[in-house]
Amino acid sequence: MTAIPDIRVVPRWRRSRAVLSVLGQLPLTGKIGLAILVFWLLVLITISVLPLPDPLAMAGRRLQPPSIEFWLGTDALGRDVFSRTLWGAVYTIPIAFAVVLSAVAIGSFMGAIAGYSGRWADSVIMRAADVTLSFPPILLAMTVAATLGPGLSNAAVAMVIVWWPIYARLMRAQVLEVRTREHVEAAIAGGAGRMRVLRVHILPLCWTPTLINATMDFGQVALLAASLSFIGLGASPPTPEWGSMISEGATRFYSWWIAMGPGLAILSIVLATSFLGDGLRDIFDRRSRT
Amino acid sequence: MLRYVIKRMITIPFLLLGVASVAFVLSQMTKGDPLAALLPERMMSNPEVVAAVKAEWGLDQPLPVRYGIYIGNLLQGDMGTSFTTRRPVAQDIAERLPATLELVIAAMIVGSSVGIGIGLLSARFKNSALDIGTRGFALLGSSVPIFWSGLIFLYIFTVRLDWAPGTGRLDARSTPPPDITGMYTIDALLSGQMTTFIEALSHLLLPALILGWTVTGIVARLVRSSLLDSLGQDYARTARAKGAPERVVLLNHALPNALIPVLTILGFTFAYLITGAVLTEAIFSWPGIGSYAVTASRSLDYPAIGGVTIVGATAFLLANLVTDIAYAWANPKIKVSQ
Amino acid sequence: MSDPLLAVDGLRIGFGPAKDGAEAVRGVGFTLEAGKVLGIVGESGSGKSLTMMALLQLLPGQARCSGSARFRGKELIGMRKSEIRHLRGKDIGCVFQDPLSAFNPVKTIGDQIVEAIRLHDRRISRRAAMKEAEELLAAVSIPQPDQRLRQYPHEFSGGMRQRAMIAMAIANKPALLIADEPTTALDVTVQAQILDLLRTLTRERGIGLVLITHDLGVVAGMADNIAVMYGGRFVEAGTADEIFYHTRHPYTRGLIEAMPKLDRPEERLVAIEGTPPSIWSRPPGCSFAPRCYFAQERCRQQEPELRDLEHTRSACLRAEELPPRETVAHAQDTGKDMTL
Numbered sequence: 025m026t027a028i029p030d031i032r033v034v035p036r037w038r039r040s041r042a043v044l045s046v047l048g049q050l051p052l053t054g055k056i057g058l059a060i061l062v063f064w065l066l067v068l069i070t071i072s073v074l075p076l077p078d079p080l081a082m083a084g085r086r087l088q089p090p091s092i093e094f095w096l097g098t099d100a101l102g103r104d105v106f107s108r109t110l111w112g113a114v115y116t117i118p119i120a121f122a123v124v125l126s127a128v129a130i131g132s133f134m135g136a137i138a139g140y141s142g143r144w145a146d147s148v149i150m151r152a153a154d155v156t157l158s159f160p161p162i163l164l165a166m167t168v169a170a171t172l173g174p175g176l177s178n179a180a181v182a183m184v185i186v187w188w189p190i191y192a193r194l195m196r197a198q199v200l201e202v203r204t205r206e207h208v209e210a211a212i213a214g215g216a217g218r219m220r221v222l223r224v225h226i227l228p229l230c231w232t233p234t235l236i237n238a239t240m241d242f243g244q245v246a247l248l249a250a251s252l253s254f255i256g257l258g259a260s261p262p263t264p265e266w267g268s269m270i271s272e273g274a275t276r277f278y279s280w281w282i283a284m285g286p287g288l289a290i291l292s293i294v295l296a297t298s299f300l301g302d303g304l305r306d307i308f309d310r311r312s313r314t
Numbered sequence: 315m316l317r318y319v320i321k322r323m324i325t326i327p328f329l330l331l332g333v334a335s336v337a338f339v340l341s342q343m344t345k346g347d348p349l350a351a352l353l354p355e356r357m358m359s360n361p362e363v364v365a366a367v368k369a370e371w372g373l374d375q376p377l378p379v380r381y382g383i384y385i386g387n388l389l390q391g392d393m394g395t396s397f398t399t400r401r402p403v404a405q406d407i408a409e410r411l412p413a414t415l416e417l418v419i420a421a422m423i424v425g426s427s428v429g430i431g432i433g434l435l436s437a438r439f440k441n442s443a444l445d446i447g448t449r450g451f452a453l454l455g456s457s458v459p460i461f462w463s464g465l466i467f468l469y470i471f472t473v474r475l476d477w478a479p480g481t482g483r484l485d486a487r488s489t490p491p492p493d494i495t496g497m498y499t500i501d502a503l504l505s506g507q508m509t510t511f512i513e514a515l516s517h518l519l520l521p522a523l524i525l526g527w528t529v530t531g532i533v534a535r536l537v538r539s540s541l542l543d544s545l546g547q548d549y550a551r552t553a554r555a556k557g558a559p560e561r562v563v564l565l566n567h568a569l570p571n572a573l574i575p576v577l578t579i580l581g582f583t584f585a586y587l588i589t590g591a592v593l594t595e596a597i598f599s600w601p602g603i604g605s606y607a608v609t610a611s612r613s614l615d616y617p618a619i620g621g622v623t624i625v626g627a628t629a630f631l632l633a634n635l636v637t638d639i640a641y642a643w644a645n646p647k648i649k650v651s652q
Numbered sequence: 653m654s655d656p657l658l659a660v661d662g663l664r665i666g667f668g669p670a671k672d673g674a675e676a677v678r679g680v681g682f683t684l685e686a687g688k689v690l691g692i693v694g695e696s697g698s699g700k701s702l703t704m705m706a707l708l709q710l711l712p713g714q715a716r717c718s719g720s721a722r723f724r725g726k727e728l729i730g731m732r733k734s735e736i737r738h739l740r741g742k743d744i745g746c747v748f749q750d751p752l753s754a755f756n757p758v759k760t761i762g763d764q765i766v767e768a769i770r771l772h773d774r775r776i777s778r779r780a781a782m783k784e785a786e787e788l789l790a791a792v793s794i795p796q797p798d799q800r801l802r803q804y805p806h807e808f809s810g811g812m813r814q815r816a817m818i819a820m821a822i823a824n825k826p827a828l829l830i831a832d833e834p835t836t837a838l839d840v841t842v843q844a845q846i847l848d849l850l851r852t853l854t855r856e857r858g859i860g861l862v863l864i865t866h867d868l869g870v871v872a873g874m875a876d877n878i879a880v881m882y883g884g885r886f887v888e889a890g891t892a893d894e895i896f897y898h899t900r901h902p903y904t905r906g907l908i909e910a911m912p913k914l915d916r917p918e919e920r921l922v923a924i925e926g927t928p929p930s931i932w933s934r935p936p937g938c939s940f941a942p943r944c945y946f947a948q949e950r951c952r953q954q955e956p957e958l959r960d961l962e963h964t965r966s967a968c969l970r971a972e973e974l975p976p977r978e979t980v981a982h983a984q985d986t987g988k989d990m991t992l
Contacts, residue, residue, distance in 0.1 A: 154325075155332030160588035160630050163607065163623040164336075170611045170619045171340040247459055251593055254461045256612040270462050274597065280469045287462030294457040548753035554710055555748075556768040556820070557741035559734075566767070570758045645758070 046307055054303020060296035068113045076107040079264045083107070087279050097281035099272060101262075108264035109285030115265045116293070119176060120246040123183045124238050130184065131191025132234060138192065139199030140222050150196070153189030161186045165248060169257040176249075176265070179258040183248055187241065191234060198230035205229075236305045243297030250290050266290050319638050326631050331385070333627040337620045338384045342377070344616055393624065394617030398609060403621035407603055411625070412496025413483060414602030417525065417594065418587050419497075420518055424526030425583070426533050430576070433537025438564055440542065449534065456531035460590045464524050464597035471520060478520045481599040484513055521598045528590045529583040533576060540575050544568035574645050581630075581637035588626055655725035657828055657860045658684040658707075663719035663729070665702050665711065665884075667931070674931040677703050678884040679719070682877075686827060687858040689851075691871030691892070693907065694881030695928050700864050703881075704830045708744060709736050723828065742772045745821035745859075747850075749833040751813035755805035761816050762801030765789075768823045788819040792849060811842035815849065822853060829854060832864045847874060868907045872896070880904045883929055883939030890964030898963035900971035903940045938969065946970055 047058065067074075077083040082102040083094070090097045096105035138149040156164070168182035202208065203226060211225045252258040253267030254274075261268055266286035273283030357363050368374055371394075372383040387393075393403040432448040439445050471478040483498055484490060491501040491510050499518060502511035544550060545568050553567045554560075588604075595604035603622050610618035665677035677699040684690045694700045706717045707728050721728040723744065728736065740746075748754040756764060765785035770776055776784070782801065789797035792815040805813060814834060821829060831850060835843035851874050854861045863871055871878055871892070879889040880903060888901040899905055906924035926943035929935060935942055937952040944951065951969055958967040968974075 151328075151332070155329055155336060158329045158333050158627050158631055159336075159623065160585050160626045162589040162592050163619075163626045166592075166607060166611045167337065167340055167619055167623045170614055170616060171343050173614070243457070250459055251461060251589075254459075254593065255596065255608050267459075267461075270459070270465065274461070274465055277465075277469065278473065280466065283462055283465050287459055287466070290459045290462065291454075291457055294459075295453070298453070298457060548748060548750065549756040551710055552746070552748060552754045553756070553767075555708060555740050555746035557737050557739070557771050558767070559737055562771070567756050567759075571756070574758070 046304070049307050050300070050303040051306065053299040054306075057296040057299030057301075057303065060292050061300065064113050064117060064293065064296075067110050068117055071110060071114060074110070076110060077104040079103060079108040079111040080262055087276065089279075090281050096285040097279070099269075099282045100276055100279075105269075105282055105285050108269060109266070109289050111264040112266040112269065112286055112289060115176065115259055115263065116246050116249060116290075119180050119249050120242050120293075123180050123187065123245045123249070124242050126184045127187035127241075128191050128234060128238050131188035132195040132230075134188065135192035135195030135197075136199050136222065136227060136230075139196035140203065140218075140226065146196075149192060153192045156185065156189045159186075161248065162251060165252060166255065166257060169252055174257050174260060176253070176259045176263075179249060179252045182252070182257075183245055186248070187245065190237065190241070194233050194237060195230060198233060199226055202226045202229045232308050236301055236308065239297055239304060240301035241297075243294035246293050247290060250286075316642065319635075319642055322635055322638055326635060329631055330628060333624060334385055334388055335381075337624055338381055341384075341616060341620060342380075344614075388624070393621035396610065396618040397615040398613050398618065403617045406606060406618065407621055407625055409496075410601055410603045410606050413498075413600060414591055414595065414604055416497035416499065416518065417521055417600060417602060418584075418591050420499075420522035421525035421587055421590070422529070422580075422583075424522050425529035425587075426526075426576075426580070428526065429530040429533025430537050430573075432530065432534040433541060433572075434564065434569070436534065436538040437541035437545065437568075438560075449538070452531035452534040454531075455527035456529070456586075458527075460524060460528055461593040461597055463527075464521070464594055467520060467524055468597070479513070479517050481597075483517050483600065484510070485517075488513060521594050521600060525587060525590045525594045529586050532579060532583055532586070536576055536579055537572055540572035541568050544571045547571075574641065577637060577641045577644055580640070581634035584633040585630055588630065655722065656683045657686040657688075658682075658721070658723055658862075660703075660707070660721045661719060663703060663706060663721060664717070665699065665706055666716045667714060673716070674934075676715075676884050676931045677706070680881070680884075680886055681719075682879055682886070682889065684828070684860050684862065684877075686860050687854070688876045689854065689861045689863060689871075689874050691863045691865065691875030691878045692881055693865055693868050693871060693878060695866055697928050697931070698881045699884040699931075700881045701832050704832060704862060704864055707830070708740050708746070709733070738772070741768055741821075741826075742824045743826050744828045744830065745824070745826035747814070747817050747821045747829065747831040747834045750837045751808075751810065751817045752805060752837075754817060755813065757805055760802055760804055761789075761808065762786075765801075765816070765820045765823055768820050772824050784823070785819075788823055789816065791822075792816070792819045792853070794819070810838050811845060814838060814842075814846050818846075818849060818853065822857070822859070825857065826859060828860045828862070830862045830864070833866065834863070835870060836866070843870070850874070867911075869911045872911075880907065883934060884931065885939070885967065886958055886965075887940065887967045888964050889958065894963040900961050900964055900966040900974065901968045902944050902946050902974065904966075938967075946974060 047055075050058065080103065083104040084098050084102055086098060086100055086102040088094055088098045088102075094104050094106065096109060099105055099108070134149045134153075138146040159167075165179070165182040165186050168185055169179050172178035172181060199222075208221060208225050211221050216225070249258055250265070250267030250270070253260075253265045254271045256268075256271070259265030259268050261272065266289055269286040270283045273279070273286075276282055370383075371387070372380045375383070391404045393407075395401065396403050396406055399406055429452065432452050435448055436445040468478075468481070472480055479485060488510065491498055491507050491514075492505050494501045494504050498514035499511055502508070502514055541564070545563065547568075549571075550563050550567055553563045558566070591602065592604035592607060594600065595602045596608045599605065603625065607619050607622040609615070610622070660683070661681040663677055663680045664675060666673050666675045668674055680699070680703055682690065692700045692703070702711065702715070705711050706715075707721050707723070709717075709728070709731070711717060717729060719729060723739065728739075731739075755761070759767075762782060762785050765788060766778060766781040769781040769784055770778070785801055786797045789800055794800050794812055794815050800808070800812075800816075805816075808816060814837075818834075829850075834850065835846050838846060847870060850861065850863070853859065861874075863875060865871060868878075875892050877890070878892050878895040879886045880895070880901065881887065882903050888895065888899060888904045890898075895904060896908065899908065903924070910923055924943060929939055929942070935952065937950075937954055938944070938947070938956055941947040941951040948970070954969065956967045956969045958965050959971075961971055
């Protein structure tokens, strides 16, 4: 009897050359989104060597409108808003990345278990997801953050709690669908162990929707993180975090420039991820159709 | 479908129990001492108050009993006492809820009507400059941080142009209309106070526009894609073959079909609106439960924030149920077959 | 009075870029006199539906259309949108293949018929139009028309839906009715009833009918004239009798063989093997050659034009040489080589 071959189906996007080809196929908006994200990534990497005034120290007179010296003006303590805006990337981007990564890891793990094992594990996990999704996201995050106390790391934990069920549902649906495909049944018939079937034959085919969603959620997480900081539950002054900078701007009504930089920064990230996510979805949709 | 709606109705109490349980667990996690979640520090020194609170919430009892008491209190509408206002949370919320409802309903009307309008224009003039422009406007609404756009709009329309009144629900010295529904615009109309109505409406307009803008994009996008889908359907061709001009095909044939999927996302947009309302209220000093929750969370007023969260989750679940029912009602195929 | 009801000449429909795009309809022409029935027969993809949709400018947006189609002497191709709109549903009615998807699912049948009436005459009140719609449903033999008016399309059976569709199509007393595969989506028993209804209505009301179908049997008892379409062209045309008894084209033969015959049930049905050519990769020469039992080398090089024969007009290079139909059927059964 011939052994049933071990069909390792690895989606094309996991190979580095394929990644480049996918990015090349992005529509114009998707490329713009990608460019914005790359810009912020470069800022993040080079921020400490950029010739910028100290974001925490007084750089000039207080509450100056934008000028050649201070591109985005100065805030109530005479700090350079432009410098503070760029420094804000140091907080928001790693936090959003960590939150999305944790939510994807926890959610996908839960979803895979639920979808693959079924029975009581499925019920327990999915009911927990249902309950979590019954909360309006910001209220749940506020409650959790209020329980744990203010601070960026607590806000991050709160956001992971808000976001994991979305990935659990996505992964569960994918696993349920892939599980019935022929190559999986062939592998089971070939005597592969349950965990091996899940790891080798099912999961590699399940990541596309998660990847697209995670791309789009990155911006939403950054937005919620800033919202929590704005409320006072995330970063606290004098941290140059975008949400708390806008919160400082809110009390200095006539000095509109204090909030301008951080506001545009958040907007650019939300727009960029939604452009990129849309572009990726178009590409994968087209592929799955052909 | 009817069976589905009933099924959803049955699950709601269970979900609410889950919500309450999460709130309970979180309240138990605050700083180790459960008393800290119920009493502000300055009242801890008063032994009588401490004893009363301990008895009411069963703090000397084991955890499962405490859980039972917590749920029981909730069922009676008791969510504890706010640290900051020192009044029962339920009472605070009841007073502030109408302001939030007024804002959210107005925003929903603005957001969905503008969204449908933009979707129609986009679908009719597909890929034109108008299409791209309106879609960009809609996308901006759902991407912009509302606590920032609120500030910018206030600066432009109130400070610079003086078109809109300042923050709050009425001018500082005005008296609110008689309390009927708690929504100032409706109460003013019901009691015939036209000047108060106009004042309340002008105060409502800017926050409602900004909040509505956040859902415009979601609605417009869905309306556009489902209109384009409908316009390619056989029944649209039939309408054209009957001699209907494209405008009639769009409005009379494509739109009614395209609005059915839009109904399904209204519940989902409600979550956006609640999130946006919390932040909008904070910016516009709108005395609803959102600004209440923000104040509460800043001072770690656990009973208050927990209360708002439970109310918010209930509203969210109800909104989803209403969506399901509306969907069943709007779709003749479903309406008749059950 | 000299103008025929419908005169189509040199109609071409293409997709894609004008230079190297594909042509789906390549020079089709026919005339239809008032009150007559023309059957256009062909497999799916032959271009028969596109031809008729082109007359009403109902082609998908990216299609290119040229040639001439005169309705009562007025040119339809390139007619202004505002003008053709008044012909649609008023002078030219349409019946589509799948009545379930062709009706708007969220509107009642009554509303949709009333709309068809009122689109062309605003002076008729809704109530009067509703009354008219009821009479129309009665005219197409739908029982309890007053109640049926208030129902939604999915509450109708397939046959009743198609009757309602016909009622809607004749609501404004059109001179021309285009029926695009009106019975394909229906059960066999219902098919006969719908055809019967179409025949009666058009005859009683003097409506010219273009009946598009892939099934020669559908047009057998109905059509005055028949055109057989293949690969975007008419390959044979003639009166119904001529087509059935004196066909000179191998494709028409194939279609006739594929019809069940009630008088000789023991005879085997012969399907035409292969599939019609895609419009993107049409072979040179006769389009039918790759599937033709009689094809020779020259058939694959030279595309035959439609030409007058003794009975029909046929586009086959070997039309005159081919043996009569009966012999061929026998030969195919016995597997004898008929290449001459």
